[in-house]
Amino acid sequence: MKKFLNSPDAILQESLEGLVGAHADILVAGDEYKFIRRKNLTAGKVGIVSGGGSGHEPLHAGFVGFGMLDAACPGHVFTSPTPDQIVAAVASVDQGEGVALIVKNYEGDVMNFDMAAEMTDGRCVTIRTDDDVAVETSTYSTGRRGVAGTLIVEKMVGAAAEAGMKRDDLKALGEAANRRTRSMGVALTACTTPASGKPNFELGENEMEMGVGIHGEPGRRRVALASAHAIAEEMVGAILGDLAPKRGAEAILFVNGFGATPLIELYLLYREAARFVQAAGVQPIRSLVGSYVTSLDMAGASITVSLLEGEAAKLWDAPVHAAGLRWGM
Amino acid sequence: MKKFLNSPDAILQESLEGLVGAHADILVAGDEYKFIRRKNLTAGKVGIVSGGGSGHEPLHAGFVGFGMLDAACPGHVFTSPTPDQIVAAVASVDQGEGVALIVKNYEGDVMNFDMAAEMTDGRCVTIRTDDDVAVETSTYSTGRRGVAGTLIVEKMVGAAAEAGMKRDDLKALGEAANRRTRSMGVALTACTTPASGKPNFELGENEMEMGVGIHGEPGRRRVALASAHAIAEEMVGAILGDLAPKRGAEAILFVNGFGATPLIELYLLYREAARFVQAAGVQPIRSLVGSYVTSLDMAGASITVSLLEGEAAKLWDAPVHAAGLRWGM
Numbered sequence: 001m002k003k004f005l006n007s008p009d010a011i012l013q014e015s016l017e018g019l020v021g022a023h024a025d026i027l028v029a030g031d032e033y034k035f036i037r038r039k040n041l042t043a044g045k046v047g048i049v050s051g052g053g054s055g056h057e058p059l060h061a062g063f064v065g066f067g068m069l070d071a072a073c074p075g076h077v078f079t080s081p082t083p084d085q086i087v088a089a090v091a092s093v094d095q096g097e098g099v100a101l102i103v104k105n106y107e108g109d110v111m112n113f114d115m116a117a118e119m120t121d122g123r124c125v126t127i128r129t130d131d132d133v134a135v136e137t138s139t140y141s142t143g144r145r146g147v148a149g150t151l152i153v154e155k156m157v158g159a160a161a162e163a164g165m166k167r168d169d170l171k172a173l174g175e176a177a178n179r180r181t182r183s184m185g186v187a188l189t190a191c192t193t194p195a196s197g198k199p200n201f202e203l204g205e206n207e208m209e210m211g212v213g214i215h216g217e218p219g220r221r222r223v224a225l226a227s228a229h230a231i232a233e234e235m236v237g238a239i240l241g242d243l244a245p246k247r248g249a250e251a252i253l254f255v256n257g258f259g260a261t262p263l264i265e266l267y268l269l270y271r272e273a274a275r276f277v278q279a280a281g282v283q284p285i286r287s288l289v290g291s292y293v294t295s296l297d298m299a300g301a302s303i304t305v306s307l308l309e310g311e312a313a314k315l316w317d318a319p320v321h322a323a324g325l326r327w328g329m
Numbered sequence: 330m331k332k333f334l335n336s337p338d339a340i341l342q343e344s345l346e347g348l349v350g351a352h353a354d355i356l357v358a359g360d361e362y363k364f365i366r367r368k369n370l371t372a373g374k375v376g377i378v379s380g381g382g383s384g385h386e387p388l389h390a391g392f393v394g395f396g397m398l399d400a401a402c403p404g405h406v407f408t409s410p411t412p413d414q415i416v417a418a419v420a421s422v423d424q425g426e427g428v429a430l431i432v433k434n435y436e437g438d439v440m441n442f443d444m445a446a447e448m449t450d451g452r453c454v455t456i457r458t459d460d461d462v463a464v465e466t467s468t469y470s471t472g473r474r475g476v477a478g479t480l481i482v483e484k485m486v487g488a489a490a491e492a493g494m495k496r497d498d499l500k501a502l503g504e505a506a507n508r509r510t511r512s513m514g515v516a517l518t519a520c521t522t523p524a525s526g527k528p529n530f531e532l533g534e535n536e537m538e539m540g541v542g543i544h545g546e547p548g549r550r551r552v553a554l555a556s557a558h559a560i561a562e563e564m565v566g567a568i569l570g571d572l573a574p575k576r577g578a579e580a581i582l583f584v585n586g587f588g589a590t591p592l593i594e595l596y597l598l599y600r601e602a603a604r605f606v607q608a609a610g611v612q613p614i615r616s617l618v619g620s621y622v623t624s625l626d627m628a629g630a631s632i633t634v635s636l637l638e639g640e641a642a643k644l645w646d647a648p649v650h651a652a653g654l655r656w657g658m
Contacts, residue, residue: 002517002518002534002537002628003594004517004557004560004630005557005597006556006558006597006601011593011594011597014557014597014600015593015596015597018596018597018599018600018601018603018618019599021599021600021603022599022616054593055593057591057592057596188331188332188333208331225331228333228334228343231333253351255351259591260588260589260591260626260628261589261626262588262620262623262625263588263623263653264340264344264383264384264386265344266333266347267344267345267348267351267386268333268334268344268347269333269347270347270350271350272347274347274350274351287351289347289351291592294592296591296593297590297591299331299626301333323618326656327655327658
């Protein structure tokens with residue numbers, strides 16, 4: 001295992017210390033690093049809290065900041081945060097207007113966030129993300145998995161909360177954004193968790209896992225490595241087949257790296273994806289290209305299309321100042 | 330070779346098409362993709378042009394935009410751009426106030442940018458970057474190599490040009506920023522160029538290349554894989570030994586990934602680096618953590634310390650809107 005670390009047990013705490021140290025202008029850590037919080041909350045706002053297993057950085061702690069999340073609860077690598085962590089985060093950011101929890105659809109996350117919601121006496125509403133079209137159920141999920149589209153839901157909900165939207169409306173807005181957002185991924189290599197020190201699945205020299213999940217869970221099928229053109233065709237086809245957009249629709253096109261894929265390849269994949277999206281009569285009027293929702297050191301990428309209706313483009317464009325996403329300020 | 334591509338010959342052009350497509354609000358391509366240019370130049374400003382071999386994305390084309398570069402000339406992977414490309418870029422951005430060229434110290438780049446400067450009849454001044462303390466000469470350079478610190482020089486010079494500084498003063502400012510900026514890198518794996526399809530050097534399972542260059546050139550020595558703590562100690566020690574900062578100095582601390590190293594590890598390495606920097610009496614008052622000056626799919630990282638004197642912090646903080654670096658707008 002070739003990683004920058006001191007000991008596998010300490011990777012999470014030490015990485016979070018680095019995150020908070022590097023971004024001390026915007027972030028503080030909660031007690032015992034149960035959560036990472038905005039240094040300054042916007043007065044009177046609904047709190048927005050997310051979280052999940054670590055290993056997907058910058059998701060979620062890197063999206064804490066003005067215009068996005070108020071707090072994120074990092075579990076150990078690929079392990080859900082505990083209800084105790086989530087309750088502490090909720091208590092830290094609730095200003096009387098309640099809290100919206102944004103939860104990727106994995107059984108452990110759903111269970112622990114639901115338990116925390118129960119423990120906080122009706123202060124929380126929950127927005128679940130399940131944007132992955134690759135498989136209908138999976139190793140860790142009943143129903144579709146929440147993957148890179150979660151970033152888009154967090155951005156939209158965070159912007160609306162910043163503009164003063166109330167809790168129940170934020171839930172409706174987040175759920176609508178999730179329904180308009182679909183993703184699919186492909187792995188060229190497995191990832192290696194610090195605890196095991198070994199790749200978490202086997203892929204041959206000329207194989208790829210089409211439809212892979214962000215923990216290396218199996219996808220649709222293992223196939224021979226194909227051109228970027230053919231990969232984009234299959235992924236965009238699956239996404240648009242599910243979304244069934246009207247011709248003339250506008251969208252965010254998000255090409256996301258899984259951690260070990262460099263930008264020169266992600267932009268090439270963007271080119272291919274944009275062509276297939278446009279050929280289907282959808283205009284990618286906003287774009288995001290980079291490694292935002294990762295799987296440790298996995299080589300691979302996902303494509304996300306999020307249809308822009310109503311105020312969605314305005315919410316996407318609204319200022320954000322997080323460690324991992326920043327514009328307009 | 331496991332990469333998102335269609336054919337090794339087409340990777341550069343297709344990736345640039347993706348870049349310009351994804352960022353059509355700020356970027357346009359020159360004829361035959363000789364250069365990538367800002368869509369809207371700031372009227373009356375000195376032009377800022379950089380470039381070099383591809384494979385280091387987002388450097389340089391990803392730094393074209395308001396507050397940074399006016400144009401970047403991408404050579405093929407790890408290959409200098411031609412004088413013809415540079416001359417075309419200069420002609421495209423010169424508004425009568427001349428152009429400052431920012432050139433990493435590699436023999437091919439230096440030769441071709443110097444030739445272009447000669448061909449443009451005194452319109453250009455040249456700022457050379459050579460921030461790598463690892464080795465004094467190298468495979469492709471006479472004298473030290475220009476590496477991740479180049480981003481900092483481009484940001485400072487770009488901000489000063491935006492504020493109206495003239496050509497000769499920009500040269501002096503850029504050279505001063507380069508002198509105050511020092512870097513060192515380490516590779517955990519080699520990188521694979523699309524043309525060869527094979528790793529460009531061999532590293533054992535428990536080896537790392539300390540002081541590696543951004544093309545996989547040899548560094549100081551090949552050693553056993555060490556802890557992040559020990560790696561940061563050696564790199565920060567070499568950097569500060571060379572910079573010899575006064576106690577109480579302020580700095581940018583920049584931890585840069587080489588392409589295949591995920592953010593969870595880079596933030597952990599930042600934590601270690603910050604401790605050694607602070608122990609030497611230097612305050613890292615600004616930070617940058619991410620993969621900005623890369624070596625294709627190499628796993629590894631570099632550390633850069635840039636001392637902030639005079640107006641440097643203000644120039645660093647000034648608004649920038651490029652594909653790969655954005656804040657304040």
